[in-house]
Amino acid sequence: MSAAPERRHELLATAAEVFAAQGYDATTVRKIADAAGILAGSLYYHFDSKESMLDEILSGFLNELWGRYDAVLAAGHGPTETIEALVTESFREIDRHRAAVAIYQKESRQLREQPRFGYLDDSQQRFERAWLRTLERGVAAGVFRADLDIRLTYRFVRDTVWVAASWYRPGGQHSPEEIARQYLSMVLEGVALRARHDPVTQ
Amino acid sequence: MSAAPERRHELLATAAEVFAAQGYDATTVRKIADAAGILAGSLYYHFDSKESMLDEILSGFLNELWGRYDAVLAAGHGPTETIEALVTESFREIDRHRAAVAIYQKESRQLREQPRFGYLDDSQQRFERAWLRTLERGVAAGVFRADLDIRLTYRFVRDTVWVAASWYRPGGQHSPEEIARQYLSMVLEGVALRARHDPVTQ
Amino acid sequence: MSAAPERRHELLATAAEVFAAQGYDATTVRKIADAAGILAGSLYYHFDSKESMLDEILSGFLNELWGRYDAVLAAGHGPTETIEALVTESFREIDRHRAAVAIYQKESRQLREQPRFGYLDDSQQRFERAWLRTLERGVAAGVFRADLDIRLTYRFVRDTVWVAASWYRPGGQHSPEEIARQYLSMVLEGVALRARHDPVTQ
Amino acid sequence: MSAAPERRHELLATAAEVFAAQGYDATTVRKIADAAGILAGSLYYHFDSKESMLDEILSGFLNELWGRYDAVLAAGHGPTETIEALVTESFREIDRHRAAVAIYQKESRQLREQPRFGYLDDSQQRFERAWLRTLERGVAAGVFRADLDIRLTYRFVRDTVWVAASWYRPGGQHSPEEIARQYLSMVLEGVALRARHDPVTQ
DNA sequence: CATGAATGAGAGTTCATTCAT
DNA sequence: AATGAATGAACTCTCATTCAT
DSSP states (O other), rough: OOHHHHHHHHHHHHHHHHHHHHHHHOOOHHHHHHHOOOOOOOHHHHOOHHHHHHHHHHHHHHHHHHHHHHHHHHHOOOOHHHHHHHHHHHHHHHOOHHHHHHHHHHHHHHTTGGGGGGGHHHHHHHHHHHHHHHHHHHHHHTTTTTSSSSHHHHHHHHHHHHHHGGGGOOOOOSSSHHHHHHHHHHOOOOOOOOGGGGGGGO | OOOHHHHHHHHHHHHHHHHHHOOOOOHHHHHHHHHHHHHHGGGGHOSOOHHHEEEHHHHHHHHHHHHHHHHHTTOOOOHHHHHHHHHHHHHHHHOHHHHHHHHHHHHHHTTTTGGGHHHHHHHHHHHHHHHHHHHHHHTTTBBSSSSHHHHHHHHHHHHHHHGGGGGGTTSSSSSSSHHHHHHHHHHHOOBBBBGGGGGGGG | OOOOOOHHHHHHHHHHHHHHHHTTTOOOOHHHHHHTTTOOOOOOOOOOOOHHHHHHHHHHHHHHHEEEEEHHHHHTOOOOHHHHHHHHHHHHHHHOOOOOOHHHHHHHHHHHSSSSGGHHHHHHHHHHHHHHHHHHHHTTTSSBBBSSSSHHHHHHHHHHHHHHGGOTTTTSSHHHHHHHHHHHHHHHSSSOOGGGGGGTTO | OOOOHHHHHHHHHHHHHHHHHHHHTTTTHHHHHHHHHHHGHHHHHHOHHHHHHHHHHHHHHHHHHHHHHHHHTTTTTTHHHHHHHHHHHHHHHHHHHHHHHHHHHHHHHHTTSSSGHHHHHHHHHHHHHHHHHHHHHHHHHSBBBBSSSSSHHHEEEEEEHHHGGGOOOOOOSSSSSHHHHHHHHHHOOOSBOEEEEEEOGG
């Protein structure tokens, strides 16, 4: 039932690609098997079920992501640097595991309700706490605006980053770091020209 | 096949609610019928198929949306006002047809590929052209930043607005206009404090 | 439930047309209703069921047919004249009730097995007896060949006549009597030229 | 989708039997599966659809039939011998594939209208041309009567042969060759005793 | 007489999953 | 490791029929 871990990995990558392209429900195990060049039944030598493939893809992605996030959060940066680092790590993760991120984006709301995928909720809540705390620190430190509803701000930043997974294509003209830089610039400083606000400082 | 338009409307609203909550694929016609208090087969007196319900929901939403957008675009506003109006209309539409917007957000990428839903593509392209043109006018007029990749900016604003449909609940603490105002403020002016704009505090 | 007999008749004629064109199973009551310009449910004011329409069509046809056949059989003709009269009446019936005959041809084998349509079997057996007796009389009288299996001959003649309902179109270039004449000529005298049978002309 | 050809063959034979006995429309895939001793869904491992089973049955039958017909037509026989050979091959085919022939007889008129079954039309037309040409040759050669409408004659012979599939049971008291012989005798020489036509030759 | 809306049974089909080989 | 064949539950959809209006 387990077998060589490399084969699992290949099959999982294939499955993730198909899930991301067609949606989890619309993906039949036969499509995955076709893409892998084997028959549908043969997948069950490697995995318990279609759902367990999804599980492995998502938990693998979240484990890796939290490894990076935890490093950032433990580094003791100031709020702006923390946010910059979190956003940059997020875009890097999108670059590395685009399929998994796209699946997460699309399916997590439904999945969350099943006990098996309860960890999606946990992750979501840790994520929210980390962001809210960082934003609050930024407001307290006078580097973020105080006039905004902080939950709205959180959602704004969160969505803004992750939705990118739905259109991002690795190997495109912008590196993840470059995209992160521009996104951060928009998020932090806005799209409007600042010049007119303070011509003197320019 | 057509029948009294009121009943259709009720059933369509019910279907939209279920589609939005569970996803189109995961929604069985039985669930829709249960939610409407009739039997699954009875839906087929009113509609040709599950797909045609989806079609009617999405095209109805887009038609209404474009009615508003066209009015805004024809009004001859400057770029900032145009963007403010478009964003505000978008949040109003989310308020009025949350379910339809959520379905659109979640399913349109897959649907687009079917000929029947080709209008989703058309709409998407009109949308993109309208935004890009407005952003370019703003850059030319010196009210928007010129240092950003304009397509990135477009995606940023577009996603930022529509993803809200996934968490927005009508009748919540913020009116659509209030949410639009805060989103616009974040998008245009950024999340960072403009402290440096105030020469005194520097 | 009964109502004006003329309306029944119209509807029955419409139903027969559709049954003949599409087959009984493939005909939905909705198609019949469409052809009659009313809604499907409305047919049930006139008839108990789809099956009872079929029943009325077939029994009406057989009653009329047997009225003619009985007259022929009671007339005391010789075997050749009897066969000529039966075949001619058959083609006349095809001319008058083409749809009913076509339905009978196509559906009676299956229908026969249901108790409700047991009369199809009875009719079939009376038919067979009448034909076999006439053929036997002809053999005995020395006007029909004695070297043929009489049941094969019966089937040959029977099929030969009734299958015509599947291609016959009333108002075509041949009258039913003309078609009967030619069929009889083929059946009785054969397709081969008799010339060679006459040693003198050889 | 294709699988071991033997299993397909068995299942196809089973399906043909049921189609012939109950009619295509009245045959449910569950009935076929029951007859084959498997579950309905399992049929879809071997075939795409109920319709594709029908298709395979009919096209298989026509392919085989035309193999024989073409051999006959290419042999350069005279008209009488050609007709004798065609009729004999037809009865042999009825003997070999009774179910397929019965299905063809009953369903082809409706099926013909669907593009997928257009080959039924093609076959029908080739068949008609071959027969008409042979009959014309016979008339020209003075072996067939010239006083008959040749299309009527064609239909007469055609129907006469194929309808036999509806009552023929393989393994009965007459071999296909014997049935062919008697049919040919009736068709060519008629049912009436020739004696009276030419008393001198007796 | 006819409509409009619904019922409920059953149709063809799909699909995750199992298992002997 | 993989195949080939099957299972069984669920799905979308159809249709004869009912009935209040």
